[in-house]
Amino acid sequence: MLKEAIATRYITPLREGGSLPGLVEADDLGTYVMKFTGAGQGRKTLVAEVVCGELARRLGFRVPRIVTLDLDPVLGLGEPDQEVQELLKASGGTNLGMDFLSGALGFDPLAFAVSSEEAGRIVWFDALVNNVDRSWRNPNLLVWRGEVWLIDHGATMIWHHSWRGAEASAARPYGIADHALRPFQPDIAAAAAALAPLVTEELLAEVTAAVPDVWLADEPGFDTPDDLRRAYARPLLARAARIHERIEGDK
Template structure:
């Protein structure tokens, strides 16, 4: 399991995301962005964050450290927003903490040109996990100390929202057209040759072991948390075995960002920097 810490102070909500995460301090002296199991996306969003985020780390991509945060909602008793109070009360117990990157800025596709190796690796990774939330409208990447960090993977692994139809939900080609890095991902074949061999059943077993039992308990149709873990491993192992089913054309024509039509759009979300 991920390291377990206890929240000691609720600092402030982050209002850019629909799930209303909050900044908290913990007893390990760390500061984290806490994502709540009581939010609308529920515990499955946190499961996706853990599995996908730690997979990205194992593939050599930068992801902020993740921990499990034990929450007593009393720490937010002085928060005046009733919606936040309700969320805290609904999220008593274990939530996900993502290391807060102070001073980080949201990646701006109009202001920074990624190199082909980085872009290709990120696009391949997102295609593998089925991440639909890395568009130019919301890149979910932070620039911190000159490096780019990947965040917010709760919208990946969508098959776990309907296990009975998991195979269908996780089949078919990944839509690269809306991905923020598609224009620069010109080395997908190289990225696949580097990353695919690392996605083994053993690695997936290690990653699913990081998810707390309590987030997996009570899943309809499964006989306990380990059975749910086995289902994740099975789906992802089969996906790794047939990459042409979800990223069939590694030489797809890349369209350049339409910068003229994007001027004036809302800037992407961030953690730690100004809006």
């Protein structure tokens, strides 16, 4: 389960992302980047953040800690920005927070080198979850205390936007021609050998169990949140075994 906290103060919007995340303080004295259920992308973005972020963490990647943040819409009453005020009012209840890495810098491939091994691990993981948002234009990587951290996994597992075609969608190859780490000659074969055996039914059950029920409820075609959790796990388990053979654009 994810740690639970209550948002106590909205600090400022972070306009780098399309979903307008915000910087907030919580009752545990933490400072978090908050992503909202009322944002245009909806709760599936938050589900993807939890599933992929927690899976990455268990595979040994550096990912900011993820928590759930309870939001009282009253926090939006004093917000002068109308867009932010409406977002806060629409997001009462359970939202997602990620530890704010104060002082972190956006990854710049011209200023920070990544080993072939680390590049391979990140590329393999992105292929596993079909991350379409790790391009050189927008790496969604941070450098904090001299190490690379993975952030923003909302644009992953695109098959969960249409479960009827999920199996076919999840079987497609993954292209890395524009991947931010392609210039570092990623050792994908070594990454697959090390990481694929770790992606088990048990691990995926643990990861999907971290998703709050409220984000999984009332999904058409599924009777219970646990049915939907199993649907999230199946494509990932299948991709783990063979996705390294279907990565395109690495030459």
